[in-house]
Amino acid sequence: MLFGLHGKTGVTSVTCHRDYIYSTGRDGVYRQLHLQGQQLEVLRKDRPCKGLQWIEELCFTPGGDLLVLGFHADSFVVWSSRTGGNLHCIPCGGGHRSWSYCSSPSADVFAFIKSGDVMLYCREAEPCEQQVLLASLQGREITCVRRLGALEVPGHTALNVFVTGSEDTTACVLALSEHSRAAVPLARLSDHISSVRTLALANPTGPGFEGFGDKGLSALLFSAGGRAQIECYQLLCAGDTESESAVACQVIHVASHRLDEHWERKKNRHKLVKMDPETRYMSLSVVPGTSTEQLPTPWKFLAAACSDGSVRVFGLLEAARKLVLVAESFHHQRCVLKVEAFLHTQAGGERRHLLCSAATDGSVAFWDITSPIADAADALHRAEGEMQPLALGTPLLTIMAHSCGVNSLHVREMPEGQYLVASGSDDGSIHVCLLKVALGGGEDAARTCLQVVERVARPCAHAAHVTGIRVLRPDLLLSASVDQRLTLWRWGLDGLVPLSTTFFHVPDLAELDCWEVAEAGGKLQYYCVLCGQGLEMLCGTAPPEPLPQEAPL
Numbered sequence: 001m002l003f004g005l006h007g008k009t010g011v012t013s014v015t016c017h018r019d020y021i022y023s024t025g026r027d028g029v030y031r032q033l034h035l036q037g038q039q040l041e042v043l044r045k046d047r048p049c050k051g052l053q054w055i056e057e058l059c060f061t062p063g064g065d066l067l068v069l070g071f072h073a074d075s076f077v078v079w080s081s082r083t084g085g086n087l088h089c090i091p092c093g094g095g096h097r098s099w100s101y102c103s104s105p106s107a108d109v110f111a112f113i114k115s116g117d118v119m120l121y122c123r124e125a126e127p128c129e130q131q132v133l134l135a136s137l138q139g140r141e142i143t144c145v146r147r148l149g150a151l152e153v154p155g156h157t158a159l160n161v162f163v164t165g166s167e168d169t170t171a172c173v174l175a176l177s178e179h180s181r182a183a184v185p186l187a188r189l190s191d192h193i194s195s196v197r198t199l200a201l202a203n204p205t206g207p208g209f210e211g212f213g214d215k216g217l218s219a220l221l222f223s224a225g226g227r228a229q230i231e232c233y234q235l236l237c238a239g240d241t242e243s244e245s246a247v248a249c250q251v252i253h254v255a256s257h258r259l260d261e262h263w264e265r266k267k268n269r270h271k272l273v274k275m276d277p278e279t280r281y282m283s284l285s286v287v288p289g290t291s292t293e294q295l296p297t298p299w300k301f302l303a304a305a306c307s308d309g310s311v312r313v314f315g316l317l318e319a320a321r322k323l324v325l326v327a328e329s330f331h332h333q334r335c336v337l338k339v340e341a342f343l344h345t346q347a348g349g350e351r352r353h354l355l356c357s358a359a360t361d362g363s364v365a366f367w368d369i370t371s372p373i374a375d376a377a378d379a380l381h382r383a384e385g386e387m388q389p390l391a392l393g394t395p396l397l398t399i400m401a402h403s404c405g406v407n408s409l410h411v412r413e414m415p416e417g418q419y420l421v422a423s424g425s426d427d428g429s430i431h432v433c434l435l436k437v438a439l440g441g442g443e444d445a446a447r448t449c450l451q452v453v454e455r456v457a458r459p460c461a462h463a464a465h466v467t468g469i470r471v472l473r474p475d476l477l478l479s480a481s482v483d484q485r486l487t488l489w490r491w492g493l494d495g496l497v498p499l500s501t502t503f504f505h506v507p508d509l510a511e512l513d514c515w516e517v518a519e520a521g522g523k524l525q526y527y528c529v530l531c532g533q534g535l536e537m538l539c540g541t542a543p544p545e546p547l548p549q550e551a552p553l
Helices: 259-264 370-383
Strands: 011-017 020-025 030-036 039-046 054-060 066-072 075-080 085-091 099-103 107-114 117-124 142-151 159-166 171-177 183-189 196-202 217-225 229-239 247-258 281-286 300-306 311-317 322-329 336-345 351-359 363-368 397-400 406-414 418-425 430-439 448-458 466-473 476-481 485-492 495-503 511-518 524-532 534-541
Touching: 020 054, 039 183, 039 247, 054 099, 075 099, 075 107, 085 107, 142 217, 142 229, 142 511, 142 524, 142 534, 159 196, 159 217, 159 247, 159 524, 159 534, 171 247, 183 229, 183 247, 196 281, 196 300, 217 281, 217 300, 229 281, 247 259, 247 311, 247 322, 300 351, 311 370, 322 370, 336 406, 336 418, 351 370, 351 406, 363 406, 363 430, 397 448, 418 466, 418 476, 430 476, 448 495, 466 524, 476 511, 476 524
Parallel strands: 011 054, 142 196, 281 336, 406 466, 466 511
Antiparallel strands: 011 020, 020 030, 030 039, 054 066, 066 075, 075 085, 099 107, 107 117, 142 159, 159 171, 171 183, 196 217, 217 229, 229 247, 281 300, 300 311, 300 336, 311 322, 336 351, 351 363, 363 397, 406 418, 418 430, 430 448, 466 476, 476 485, 485 495, 511 524, 524 534
16 A cells, blocks of 8 residues: 555556556656565656646557546546647546546547536547658757667667657657667656756666566666756666567656755754755766775765756665765856766775866866765765765866866776866867876875876867767767767877868757777777757767877987
8 A cells, every 4th residue: 555646636547557557646647556575666657748737547559559538627638658749638627527538440439427418529530631750759959868778679670778858857768770760769757847957877786677687778867957856767678579669668766856855854944045946957977886895885976067056976875765965065156067977996906986077167177076975875874864965075176178168078087097088168169188196195195186197278179069078089089069060089199180070960969978889890880879959870980090109219
């Protein structure tokens, strides 16, 4: 038994479909549940569309579509999850009446009682005159994209699985086929109350899900954006030859966090200034290498760039489904646009968790967050998941890389404890910095030191904002801009030298994600996916690596 699942307005229906249980209510959402032992467990909730506050039933069609039946104002609405729109909207006076609906390939019938009369609405199936040339993926522009991986399905070409976030307050899991070039939505996540600005993926530490086996894809998905809201899900995808998309996708909601709810639980909160409800998370980055035996409990840590000028670190415990704010710093004093966490391992095996953050003034700061994470893990273990946020400290190094906001950032590990940091700015410039990590000497032996080995700047790399950048190889960079140009750069003794430029078709580029695939013969193919006013995937072959420079005679 679950109490208060749909609030005070109550549950309107319970449906069993396959191995899951679905409940609907007058709170405008429906929930997916399953039976775990002798307990009912809520996997996720979904809000079909705004305005449909009264959901009565769910109907699963033989073709795989999920129909949501409910009332909006004075009309009966049939909403399709496949098309994302209303199939029927019939004025009937609203809810609180007896009604019945039946759908078949030949006709749709809706009967209801109004003012003591039995009314019948019938619509026969007619060929649709309107042809959809390309179905939409999101209701508004796509703000972020992450690749989950590729699936091999018998009888199908390789399917790439992506996650996108949008200004329409939803995130979408979709499968993209290279052969048919069709993108098929697998699941929509509608827990956000504002836009989804950023996404991050991490490997899960908990058990998988029955029926998905070991050949599928699994990951923890973090989504964040407006109203200082973070949501965490476990994604499980596997090949399914019976499905139209050839992919079965299961989403399990793990945890959520909002700063205003955290403020409400504080002691003496009447003495504190309440956080700005309009705070937005601009970027997320999972701190690598934290789910190890070195920590008391398998907490995962997440860094966030915030519009109120702070860099925040959160801790997630999957087993308890808790997401806790553990540390923060307001060093930047202005909107932080990007964060990137990376792991440095010393020769003796000692690990250092480093963080790079970039703000609207063009500065890029580097932090050592090893001690705050260790202290937070210890405090969470002792306090059973509750703690006051710690101070993140001060940066080890700050570089003024650009003249204005940094809209893209990427860190790649190099040999001999060095890291290549590439960033792109609103002014169209690209900055590349080579850093060396070393430990201090003497009394500061435990202190991490960062040394700038080399810096290269390209002032007019693009004609507009550089919103995507990736270091593909130690000598290759890929940058994308709002000017709709994708440029491949070689970094070497002559600085940044452009190798090739490709024009893409996505306006208002927001972000890109890249990955590499080894082809037959050991040749590498580089793929990238771009998002903005649409989604586009490109493939290319990188030039051969340059020969090492010979020593002077």
